[in-house]
Each structure stands twice: as C-alpha cells, then as structure tokens.
Amino acid sequence: MAENTAETVRNAVVEAALGKLDLDAKTRLLAGQDMWSLPALPEIGLKSLVMSDGPIGVRGVRWTADDPSVALPSPTALAAAWDPALARRAGRLLAQEARRKGVHVLLAPTVNLHRTPLGGRHFEAYSEDPYLTGAIGTGYVRGVQDGGVGTTVKHFVANDAETDRFTVDNRIAPRPLRELYLAPFEAIVRNARPWGIMTAYNQVNGVTMTEHHELVNEVLRGEWGFDGYNVSDWMAARSTTADIAGGLDVAMPGPDTVYGPALAAAVRAGEVEESAVDTAVRNVLRLAARVGALEGAPPVVTEHPAAVDGDALAREIARRGFVLVRNENGALPLAAGRTVALSGAAARDARVLGGGSAQVFPDHVVSPLDGLTAALPDDALTFTIGADPSEELAPADQGFTLRARCRDASGTVIGEGSLPNGQVQWIGDDLPAGVTHEALASIEVVGTFTPRESGEHAFGTRGLGAFALTVAGETVYEGTQALGPETDPFEAFFGSPVERGKVALTAGETVEVSLLHTLDKEFAAPLPAVMFSFVHLAPRRDPDELIAEAVEAARAADTAVVVVATTERVESEGFDRKDLALPGRQDDLVRAVAAVNPNTVVVVNAGSPVELPWREDVAAILLSWFPGQEGGAALADVLTGAEEPGGRLPTTWPVTLADAPVTEVTPTDGELHYGEGVFIGYRAWDKAGAVPAYPFGHGLGYTTWSYEALTATPDAVTVRITNTGDRPGRETVQIYLAPTADTVERPARWLAAFASVEAAPGESVETEIALPRRAFEIWDEEKNDWTLVTGAYEVVAAHSLTDGRLTATLEV
Known part of the structure; x- marks a missing residue:
C-alpha cells in the first residue's frame, strides 16, 4: 500500500514537472548532454541523470584506473551458477558500486541469446536458452533496482552477433521471435519491472530497432506493460521522426543527436506531435523520480540493502560458476600433500573479463598463479609458461607504469591522467581534468618499463594518426597510421596492433618509454573519442622449448594443471569469432603435458565455447569462463576442495565448430536470415541428432546425488x-518437458524450470x-497469440539435458 501511495506521488x-517545461527544454532532455548523462533542469528540480556500462562492473563516467571498479565474473559465469538469487546479490553489489560512482542507471544486463558460438559478445550474454536467460536476468535486474539504481535491459532485440551490427537486417519469423528472442525480455519486464530498456543497432524484419513501433510500442509497452524509459544503443538513433514514432525516448550520446533542436524543429514543422515528445519526457522523468533525481518525488528505494563485500562476492560467483565437465579417477579435488606443476601464460596473466564496453579496471586481479601460490605449501607448486595464447602485441601492462600527458597545438601541457595500461580510451567527456576535445592536439604516454624477461x-x-615511439632513449618509430579507403572507422577502437620495432632489454632493469600520439583532426570519428594503444610483446622464446620445460615440470609433479585461454582479439565486442580454436600452441601444450602426467587438469579461461581436441586425454577439465578479479582465489578454492565447483553449462559446447547446428553470423545483401526457426542451442542439437562435447546443463560436483x-x-x-x-554439496535440479506425441513442430524437449538445493x-x-x-504454449502465427498445446508431456527431473534421472507423465 505504501509503495502504491509513493507511486501516486511520483506520478x-x-x-507537474512536465507541465512546466517548454518544447526546447523537453527535446533537450531527450538528447542527452554528453556521452553518459542527460541534462539537469533546475527549473523543475531535475538532477542530471548519469548512465554507465556495464554488465560485470560499474565503470562510471570516466574509464580510468583512478576510480577502480569491482570486476565480477562474466555473464556466462553468472548464468552457469543457475541461481537467480545469486544474480540478485550481484545486482545489489553493482547498485552499491553505481551509487559510489554517482551513477543512476546501469546499462545492463545483456539478455541476447547464444544463437551461435561465433558471437563476439557471447561471453556478455547468459545462455542459449530463453528461460534460463530470463530467470538470471530477472534476478540481476531485481538486485540492481533493490539498490535504487535503474537498469536498461539490452539489446532489444536480436543483437545476437557483431558482424555489421549497425546495419544488419535480422529476418526472423514471428514464432521464433516470440518464443526465443523476445522471451527473456518479456520475462524480465513482467517479473522484475525494469526501469529501462536499450534498443539495438540492428533491424528486425526491415525496421531499425530504435524505430520499431510494433515491437516497442505495441509489444513491449502495450502487451507487456513496460513503463520505463527506452534509450538507444550509442549512435543507433538515425531518424528524428521515425525514432520518436517508434517509441524511442532518449537518443545517446548527446548533445548532437537526432533529438534536441532537430526534434523541436520537427514538432514546429508539424512532422511530430508534441504529445509524442511529452510521452518520452514523461518516461524519463518517471525514471528520475524512481532513482531520486527529481525533487519532490520519493525514490523507490529509501533504505539501501546491507553493504556487500565485493571481493567475497566476486570469489563466490566465480567458484559457483566454474563448470567441472570432466573428472576421471577423482583427479579433483587435489589430495593433500600433492605437488602441482602449473603451466600456461594465462595462469600468470589471467584474462578476467571480456573486451569492449563490458571492460572495467579492478584495483587488483588474483591470477591462478597467485591463488595457488597462496593456497599451497611453499614447495608444492612450480610454474612454467608452456605456451602463450597471445601471438600479437597487447596493451602495455605488466611491468609498465604509465601516465598520459595532454598538450594543445602549441605544445603546452593542458592536463595529465594515469593509465592502468597502454590503452587510451577516452570517450565523450571522459578526459583528464582541464582537457577538451577542441583543445587537445597530442597525447604522450610516458613512464617506465621493468621487463620480466x-x-x-x-x-x-594501435590506432589512427601520427606516432613517435621511444624506448630507453632510442626512437623506435616515427610515422602516421592512416585510415584506409575500405577500413571500418571503428578500426581505431578495435583494430589490430602494429609492431613498430624491437629493443633488447634486460630483466629487472627499468627503462623510460614514451609514445607521442598526434591526433588526426581530419579523421571524423564515429563519436567524440580518443582511442589508441601503446602495445608490447615480450621476447618470443622457441615454442617447442617452452613446451618442453612445461613437460619436464609436469613429469616431476603429482598433478599437472594447465591453464588455456582466449585473448581480447578472440572474444570482444566489435567483431565475431572466426573459429573456436584456442590461439597459439596451447593445444600442443596440453597434449604434451598429458602424455607424461596422467593427472593432468586443464582450466579453460574462456568466456564462451572453444574446441578441446584433447578432452579425452586429460584427467579433468574445469571451465572458468572470465572469472573476474578474484578468479585465481576461487580457482584455488575449487582445486583444493575447499569449495565445490557449482556450475552447470548454460550453453552447449561443441566438439568442433563444424558440428554446431547454427553458426551463421555474416549477412547476405544486408540480411541475416534466422532460417533455423525455433531450433537453436540444444534444441538444434536434438533436431540434428548430433552429439556435442558437453551438453546443456552438464556439470560435475564433488559429491553424488540420488x-x-x-x-x-x-x-x-x-x-x-x-x-x-x-561431503556437503549443491545440486541444480533441471526440469525438462517433452511432448509424447506432437501435433505441431516443436523441439524434442526444452527447459521448463529449475531449482538449486543443498544437502549434507x-x-x-x-x-x-x-x-x-508458458512452458506448454507456442506462438500461433495465424492467431497472432499464445496457444496452449494440450496433450501428454513427459516431465524429466534431470542432472543435465542428457542425464535424466526421473520421469513422470502429465496431461495438459
């Protein structure tokens, strides 16, 4: 009752606030004032609303290590825990982080589906299954909003791949659109009442999503009752009249968008009804009222949840999401007193998060080497590199201490900022204090480097413009990187690093380094941004020699632990994957180590599926996803048996890419046809009669269940x-439905429900x-409505999709 009263007051x-605004103020509010915020309107008591990426940590308005963020495990890891309550706790932590950083709205969660394992942002979404995705997303949204911070569920809808994502027209029939791609959004809207949604870049069936009247106004707002605000993905809004008619409330980033003065002019020209503008402004003001940014309106949350320990929760989510897919002869947990030979460059330099807008800067990272060093006796652990997944230069990180010095055209220093690595990524007003895009002419990355080898x-x-690179007093390179005639303008953001020269250095001896970057003022960037990188690659030793060292260490140890990984050039926003192979010589390393040590445990540090050609030759395989800042500590917990690996696969892992039933991500003539219909993920594997490496829902623990x-x-x-x-354990009970005699084309079985239980x-x-x-319904394309499919169903209580334990039959 009290909340109903508060809602009445907010409305x-x-x-009242809306009635005080003139047309120019209203349209200015809808355009945003910069990269991450909407303008304040003091005349109505409206504060500036601040938005921020991302799904696993809150960046804030500045992408800088000066203001670090807790980095949770990847969304695939969170989904692998199969626990909406855990997702809710993650959301509460992120709300806590958002409040600390002055953020009102989190641009998350990503609830697009794992339609194909090649999707570049696969790691940033939850699952191939719409029901599991909706359940985890519901928990996440509830948690964030428990903390008084808004969410924007994204990317609405069918942004399931990165190739040509700005222009692709995804052609999807009504039934799969409803049963698969819209389903998680519907579940979250109905069950968590999110305060925002983000419309995607892509088209669906010929209409750009920011302009999609049918899906936004008729389905999202009409059928489902969504009453939050609709913000475009950044730079997705393209048409003033079509966007406002399509239900888009806010066009980001501002202030130069299709809204603002352009929208006011369209109203005055009679092209847009002012009532449509009022509707959008009302949605934004309602958001402001909910988060406490509108004077006189009681916020939804007046008492925040209890404080959350970020390190502890990051560690818990990591181990709860680890999926043990193989464990022969009790290889895990490690028996007390066993010696361990650890290998893999990713064991020392772990990849804890994916590339793109999901990136944040944690104040520390616990690598597998760090975690095992702390957990095992001093003489029990050895480490060798074995194989390095990175075959190209990467942003200067280990051993570098760097700052960015900004100058104007006259050479005068106008500001400085610290860098956690050699990657400068200043978007919008995310610039060092005192620096503006107009005045900025050059940036010099300066500092020291102490090599390990x-x-x-x-x-x-990496980037576009003029560069002058100096190492240890030696000019390594001077020149200009221009934009080629057919180069994607986002090359400056996601392009390949270019080697400019080599310098002989001695381990432990510190040298000065400098990279002077002069901006190309003729280059019209897609948005106001400065993005380039100072990149580095350590000396490349002979790969066979590195593997041989790891083999000798493994031969002398009781257990060999090999950490294999992808890199930021494999899994990231901005591009799709070309294959599922592990980069570098990592497969060779695993085979060689397994040949001399029967107790070889492989830890797979990847956010999404990779091929594991040696999977039958090793004793145990643990999927750690991108495990967040406490990943190494969680890994030590699980390997030593202090904790149980709690994960179950949220998506199917193929043996090879060629086995995967759905893989297409490249449009033809601008269109990508979802010709597989309702058959993606395990539904498609069942239809094809194919056997994956590891099925949906699979995962082993350290106890057994009857x-x-x-x-x-x-x-x-x-x-x-x-x-x-x-020993105590947790089991994820999975419930699948299978029609015994189908009168319509449906999958052979599908996830209908699940629950976690614990027992001594x-x-x-x-x-x-x-x-x-809904588990018994289909979308009837003739009736344009949901239809209950009556008849007999087999109900399976299962440990995984392919490990059914009990069955019952019911009539619907």
Missing part, C-alpha cells in the same frame, strides 16, 4: 533427492518447482 510530481621486446601502436521421487502437475513438480556422497552427506531434501504455463 503527480512527474506530471631479457631479450628483444617488441613495441608498437533422485528419489518425482510428482508432477501442470502447475508444479516436486522432486526429492539425496546426497549420497561424503546422507541428507534428503524435497523441493517444489513451479511450472509456468
């Missing part, structure tokens, strides 16, 4: 299970799991 304040170190650049009893009605199932092992050794637990009506 009244919103209407002796030998020839390669140095280079499924004792199952009863089912159309509304719920009740399952009783017993922990038959010798020998303990039995019973859980009741609701079955949603």
Whole structure:
C-alpha cells in the first residue's frame, strides 16, 4: 500500500514537472548532454541523470584506473551458477558500486541469446536458452533496482552477433521471435519491472530497432506493460521522426543527436506531435523520480540493502560458476600433500573479463598463479609458461607504469591522467581534468618499463594518426597510421596492433618509454573519442622449448594443471569469432603435458565455447569462463576442495565448430536470415541428432546425488533427492518437458524450470518447482497469440539435458 501511495506521488510530481517545461527544454532532455548523462533542469528540480556500462562492473563516467571498479565474473559465469538469487546479490553489489560512482542507471544486463558460438559478445550474454536467460536476468535486474539504481535491459532485440551490427537486417519469423528472442525480455519486464530498456543497432524484419513501433510500442509497452524509459544503443538513433514514432525516448550520446533542436524543429514543422515528445519526457522523468533525481518525488528505494563485500562476492560467483565437465579417477579435488606443476601464460596473466564496453579496471586481479601460490605449501607448486595464447602485441601492462600527458597545438601541457595500461580510451567527456576535445592536439604516454624477461621486446601502436615511439632513449618509430579507403572507422577502437620495432632489454632493469600520439583532426570519428594503444610483446622464446620445460615440470609433479585461454582479439565486442580454436600452441601444450602426467587438469579461461581436441586425454577439465578479479582465489578454492565447483553449462559446447547446428553470423545483401526457426542451442542439437562435447546443463560436483521421487502437475513438480556422497554439496535440479506425441513442430524437449538445493552427506531434501504455463504454449502465427498445446508431456527431473534421472507423465 505504501509503495502504491509513493507511486501516486511520483506520478503527480512527474506530471507537474512536465507541465512546466517548454518544447526546447523537453527535446533537450531527450538528447542527452554528453556521452553518459542527460541534462539537469533546475527549473523543475531535475538532477542530471548519469548512465554507465556495464554488465560485470560499474565503470562510471570516466574509464580510468583512478576510480577502480569491482570486476565480477562474466555473464556466462553468472548464468552457469543457475541461481537467480545469486544474480540478485550481484545486482545489489553493482547498485552499491553505481551509487559510489554517482551513477543512476546501469546499462545492463545483456539478455541476447547464444544463437551461435561465433558471437563476439557471447561471453556478455547468459545462455542459449530463453528461460534460463530470463530467470538470471530477472534476478540481476531485481538486485540492481533493490539498490535504487535503474537498469536498461539490452539489446532489444536480436543483437545476437557483431558482424555489421549497425546495419544488419535480422529476418526472423514471428514464432521464433516470440518464443526465443523476445522471451527473456518479456520475462524480465513482467517479473522484475525494469526501469529501462536499450534498443539495438540492428533491424528486425526491415525496421531499425530504435524505430520499431510494433515491437516497442505495441509489444513491449502495450502487451507487456513496460513503463520505463527506452534509450538507444550509442549512435543507433538515425531518424528524428521515425525514432520518436517508434517509441524511442532518449537518443545517446548527446548533445548532437537526432533529438534536441532537430526534434523541436520537427514538432514546429508539424512532422511530430508534441504529445509524442511529452510521452518520452514523461518516461524519463518517471525514471528520475524512481532513482531520486527529481525533487519532490520519493525514490523507490529509501533504505539501501546491507553493504556487500565485493571481493567475497566476486570469489563466490566465480567458484559457483566454474563448470567441472570432466573428472576421471577423482583427479579433483587435489589430495593433500600433492605437488602441482602449473603451466600456461594465462595462469600468470589471467584474462578476467571480456573486451569492449563490458571492460572495467579492478584495483587488483588474483591470477591462478597467485591463488595457488597462496593456497599451497611453499614447495608444492612450480610454474612454467608452456605456451602463450597471445601471438600479437597487447596493451602495455605488466611491468609498465604509465601516465598520459595532454598538450594543445602549441605544445603546452593542458592536463595529465594515469593509465592502468597502454590503452587510451577516452570517450565523450571522459578526459583528464582541464582537457577538451577542441583543445587537445597530442597525447604522450610516458613512464617506465621493468621487463620480466631479457631479450628483444617488441613495441608498437594501435590506432589512427601520427606516432613517435621511444624506448630507453632510442626512437623506435616515427610515422602516421592512416585510415584506409575500405577500413571500418571503428578500426581505431578495435583494430589490430602494429609492431613498430624491437629493443633488447634486460630483466629487472627499468627503462623510460614514451609514445607521442598526434591526433588526426581530419579523421571524423564515429563519436567524440580518443582511442589508441601503446602495445608490447615480450621476447618470443622457441615454442617447442617452452613446451618442453612445461613437460619436464609436469613429469616431476603429482598433478599437472594447465591453464588455456582466449585473448581480447578472440572474444570482444566489435567483431565475431572466426573459429573456436584456442590461439597459439596451447593445444600442443596440453597434449604434451598429458602424455607424461596422467593427472593432468586443464582450466579453460574462456568466456564462451572453444574446441578441446584433447578432452579425452586429460584427467579433468574445469571451465572458468572470465572469472573476474578474484578468479585465481576461487580457482584455488575449487582445486583444493575447499569449495565445490557449482556450475552447470548454460550453453552447449561443441566438439568442433563444424558440428554446431547454427553458426551463421555474416549477412547476405544486408540480411541475416534466422532460417533455423525455433531450433537453436540444444534444441538444434536434438533436431540434428548430433552429439556435442558437453551438453546443456552438464556439470560435475564433488559429491553424488540420488533422485528419489518425482510428482508432477501442470502447475508444479516436486522432486526429492539425496546426497549420497561424503561431503556437503549443491545440486541444480533441471526440469525438462517433452511432448509424447506432437501435433505441431516443436523441439524434442526444452527447459521448463529449475531449482538449486543443498544437502549434507546422507541428507534428503524435497523441493517444489513451479511450472509456468508458458512452458506448454507456442506462438500461433495465424492467431497472432499464445496457444496452449494440450496433450501428454513427459516431465524429466534431470542432472543435465542428457542425464535424466526421473520421469513422470502429465496431461495438459
């Protein structure tokens, strides 16, 4: 009742504020004032609303290590925990971080589907299954908004790949659009009431999503009752009249957008009704009222949840998301007193998050080497590089201490800023204090480098414009990188690094380094930004020699642990993957180590599926995803048995890319046809009769479970299970439905519900799991509505998709 009263007051304040604004003020509010915020309107008591990326950490308005962020594990890891309550706790932590950074709205979560394993942002989305995606997304949104911070569920809709994402027209029939791609958004809107949504770059069936009246106004707002604000993906809004008619409230980034003065002019010219502008402004003011940014309006949250320990939660999510897909002869957990040979460059320099807008700068990262060093006795662990996944230069990081010095055209220093690595990525007003885009003419990255290895170190650049590179007093390069005639203008953001020269250095001896970058003022960047990188590659030793060292260490140890990984050039926003192979000689390393040590454990540090051609030759495989800042500590917890790996696969892992039923990401003549219909993920694997490396829902723990009893009605199932092992554990009970005789084309089976249960050794637990009506429905394209499909269904209580334990039959 109290919330209803507060909502009434908020709505009244919103209407009163709206009535005080003239057309120019209203349209200015919808355009944004800069990269990340909307303008304040003091005449109505409106503060500036601040938005920020991202899904695993809150960047804030400045992408800088001066204001570090907690880095949680990747969304694939969070989904692998199969626990909406854990997702809610993650959301509460992110709300806490947002408040600390003065952020009102988080640009997350990403709830697009894993339609194909080649999707470049696969790691940033949850699952191939719409029900699991909706459940995890619901928990996440509830958690963020518990903390009084808004969310923008994205990218609405079908932004499932990166290739030509700005222009691609995804052609999707109504049934798969409803049953798969819209389904997570619908679940989150109905169950979590998000305060915002982000419309995508792409088209759906011929209409750009920021202009999509049918999907935004009729479906999202009409059918589902969404009452939040709709913000464009950055630079997605292209048409003043079509966007406002299509239900777009805010065009970002500002102030130079299709809204603002252009929208006011369209109203005055009679091309747009002012009532449409009022509707958009009302949605923005409602958001401001909810987050406490509109004077006189009570915020939704007046008492914030208890403070969350970011390190502890990051560690818990990581281990709860680790998926143990193989564990032969009890290889894990490690027995006490065993010696361990650790190898893989990613064990020392872990990749803890994916590339693109999901990136943040944590104040520390615990690598696998750090975690195991802390957990094991001093004489129990050895480390060798073995193989390095990176075959190209990467932003200067380990051993570098850098600053960015900004100058105007006269050479006068106008500002400085620190750099966590050699990557300058200043977007919009995200510039050092006192620096403006208009005045900025050059940036010099200056500092020192203390190498870890002796030998020839390669140095280079990434970006467009003139560069002068100096190392240890030696000019390594002077020249200009121009934009080629057919080069994507985002090359400056996501392009390949270029080696400019090599310098012989000695381990432990510090040298001065400098990279002077003069901006190309003729280059019309897609948005106001300065983005370039000072890149480096350590001396390349003979790969066979490195593998041989790892082999000898493994031969002498009780257990060999090999960490393999992808790189930022494999998984990132901005491009799709070309294959699923691990980069470099990592496969060779695993094979060689496994040949001399039967107790070889492989840790896969990748945000999405990779091929594991040696998977039958090793004792254990643990998928760690991108495990966040505490990943190494969580890994030590799991390997030593202090904690159980809690994850189950949220997406199918193929043996090879060629086996995957759906892989296409490249449009033909601008169109990408979702010709597979409702058959993606495990649905497609079942239809093809193909066998993946590891099925959806798969994951092993450190105890065993007996499924004792199952009863089912159309509304719920009740399952009783017993922990038959010798240690406490957690089981994810998965409920699948399979029609016994289908009158319509449907998947052979699908996830209908799930629940997590915990039990001590020998303990039995019973859980009741609701079955949603939607699990029995399809979208009827003739009726243009949901239709209940009656008949007999087999209900399966399962450990995974292919490991059904109990079945029951029910009539619907």
